[in-house]
Amino acid sequence: FAERAVDVGVIEVGLGGRLDSTNVADGRVAVLTGVSKEHVRVLGATLREIAIEKLAIVKPGSILVTGPLPPEAENEAERRVAELGIQRWKYGVDYRLQDAALAVGGWMVDIEGVYETYEDVFLPLHGRYQTRNLAVAVAAIESLFGRALDPGALREGVAAATSPGRLEVIDHRPLTIVDGSHNEEGFGVLAESLDEEFPLLEWTVILGALGDKDLEGMICHLRGKVRRLFATAPVSDRAIPAEEVAGVARSVLGSDVEVREVAGVEAAVREGIAAAGEDGGVIATGSLYVAGEARPVMRSLVKQASGAARL
Missing domain, CATH: 3.90.190.20 (Mur ligase, C-terminal domain)
Known part of the structure; x- marks a missing residue:
């Protein structure tokens, strides 16, 4: 990444978080889209254990952005934020998906972000869950810049979105x-x-x-x-x-x-x-x-x- 002079890197965890190789990075923003039971042999048998593993990517001085979480994971997110004394933006409280309507080839959405509301954004992906993912992504980028995004630039970027292998x-x-x-x-x-x-x-x-x-x-x-x-x-x-x-x-x-x-x-x-x-x-x-x-x-x-x- 240093050789390529990357300005912004979005680094996806491979498995869990705490022991994943990507955890060597200290991100300014950590994103937890959700928690479900998977890879239980490695991450633990309960949602609480899995959440602990995933929330280990959150570092001192960072901002945590979370999507909808089950109660067990919500408790661990609150604990981690209190432990590190950091800012958290929570889906449904600090930002939310205002509206999502089916459109030809995707969804037309309105998003209330952390700093701004973005209306009439066309997302060319299938699956309602992608509209929530978009809201999380918008909050994450707002957090990175510490400000509202340009609505026109947002619409242009989202209109070019692809998600290979996801519906x-x-x-x-x-x-x-x-x-x-x-x-x-x-x-x-x-x-x-x-x-x-x-x-x-x-x-x-x-x-x-x-x-x-x-x-x-x-x-x-x-x-x-x-x-x-x-x-x-x-x-x-x-x-x-x-x-x-x-x-x-x-x-x-x-x-x-x-x-x-x-x-x-x-x-x-x-x-x-x-x-x-x-x-x-x-x-x-x-x-x-x-x-x-x-x-x-x-x-x-x-x-x-x-x-x-x-x-």
Whole structure:
């Protein structure tokens, strides 16, 4: 970063916070978007333990910006702020999302920031949760500069936002989505997003996951939304075998949902898209590893289709 003369670095923690390599950085602003149960073998079994690990990135003299937190994490955030004697901006108190309305290709939002209110901001991402993420991001940047942002510059920057692998639409015939949701909470948000933005579709799901995940808890959120499911495994030593994913899916979704086992994410994506037909919906999810493998395959199929159409 020093060699590149970076003016502002946004450094995302890889796992937890306290013991993550990124914690060598002393950030002027620390951001905690939320806390949920994941990586429990490493971070702890309770929300309080996980929050403690994550809040370790908060340093003396910094400003803490928090998104919506469960009570256990909220208590730890207050304790950490008091311990360090620092400023905190809390979602719903010091800043908030005023309004969010569905628009073509995304959301139109109004945000009450720490220093200013920003209206009619178009966010070209899917998923209502992204509007809350945007509010957190706005508060974080305001905190960095210690002032309001230029509304025009904000709208221009947000309009150019992308979020690869996060409820990302790759194609429309069939509607093809890749999403990196990989825990029970994430699947709950994913299910809500599908209901809200694509309510009429029955989905063909390509699903793979890693070994520390609550498969049953994840898949239960898909009940009533899935026509068929292709169980697979990404390339990882921690991947859950496809046959195990399929077994849990059959148990949770019932006999009305077709469940197949497919070796490899690429093959599962190709079979899933072929099975869905042009008017269906396909989503590859369950792990960032699945998203990472599925995304280039989906994009290559789009290019092949557009090339064939030109011919």
